[in-house]
Amino acid sequence: MTTVIRIQALTKRYSNGTLALDNLDLSVPGGELLVILGPNGAGKTTLVRQITTELRPSAGTIEIFGIDVVHEPQRIKQLMGVVPQEAGLFEHLTVSRHLRYFARFRGATSEEARAAMYCALGELDLERFSAVAIKDLSGGLKRRTLVALALIMNPPILILDEPTSGLDPESRSKVWEVLHRRKNAGSTILITTHYLEEAEKLADRAAIVSRGKLIALGTVDELGTRAARGPAPRTDLTEVYFQLVRGDH
């Protein structure tokens, strides 16, 4: 399968000297849903922000469909729907107006934007809230709106930084359903999460990042086998995760 995201020797050292990512290599084939796990401060968001062109790498390369993200950020953004970790919305704008503006930013005509808006509203169960201003929405609904903005106009790649953080179980399962559907339609998806259950439910492969390094990569079963020390392979991701992360520390 064609590699859609290719990361080579990626290193990020911040101006205060912190080494957030250390020589990380990662490839994501087309149509895969890759979940990135890791403790707080492991480098997950630093990795995502470099892929989404928000942060300049100190060294190494990131290519998406063979396009370098540092040199051609605008082309990359056209291919990508992003849920940044701490993004804010326009408080006085309604959900539907957000969707229409962001569809137009992706090059849609007014009519296309309207159609895409209805589609995204339906996908995230936001129809009832379409005319509600963001300031009147709960935190969970704001997060769902951010996910809808990333999905609008069906970009081939989705990069979601903790998309379900703060969502109730029902909303979380709705987002999972949407991501499954998008993956089945051929989208390449990369998400970060702290919910191991989410990784188990969604991931084709999971990557565990700790202290800026990729310490494990594989399917949930492969990770279990790798972490196992006894004769029987462990398949429970929670156990595997703690073993790998603690082992790294």
Place this chain on the structure above:
Amino acid sequence: MRFLREIALIFWLYVEESRSALGYFLLSAVALPAGMLLFTTGVAEGKPSIRLLAGSMVFALSMLSVVGLGFTLLEDRFRGRLKLIITSPVSPRSYLLGVFLFALCQGLLSAALMLLFAAVLHLRPHLAWSLPLIAVVSTIPLAAIALMSARYAHNIQQGALLNDLVGTGAVLVCPVFYSVEVLPAPLRYISRVLPPTYAADAFWKVLSDRPGIGFDLLVLGLMSVAVLLWGSHLLPWRDE
């Protein structure tokens, strides 16, 4: 074509977002510069003049472009809205021009309202088509000040204070309400590099039907071109 469409979309996005504050905006667009005109007229022993009117118009532009736009840019950066725009395919230059256009429209409206208010003080300024042009080339360099404070502030409070300080301070240390000879020598030099100096001079000349705005327009025009060419590099579009 896409570039122009993005500018228009960003402009309308901010218009829609600000619509709920329209009443407050109109009030401040009139009250702040009109208050300044009344205050300076009072200091001038109750004699309103075209110079004071020109100064109040520059004050209106400065308040709306440095303080108003500055706060918008700070909110974008510190409340995460910029992140949302950065991760969409909008180019930094489109964003910059869209928000500048938004500030410009506010400034133009406020300055125009001052011309109406002048009638209350029985001032009869000379009106000319060059007035909007002066407003445009004055607002762009002023907006750059807002851009810089949004770029370098460490938090929203610090940036807002900086904007207030620069937005009002730049008008007060420049020969806006008085002639340059009144200023102490160091301020004369500082005022030469600040846009309100040239904006006030150009407004005063046009409103009092005097010739010679060419030099002021040239300086403001060059400042504007510089801002439009390099301003997008000041945006925190990609962190280092």
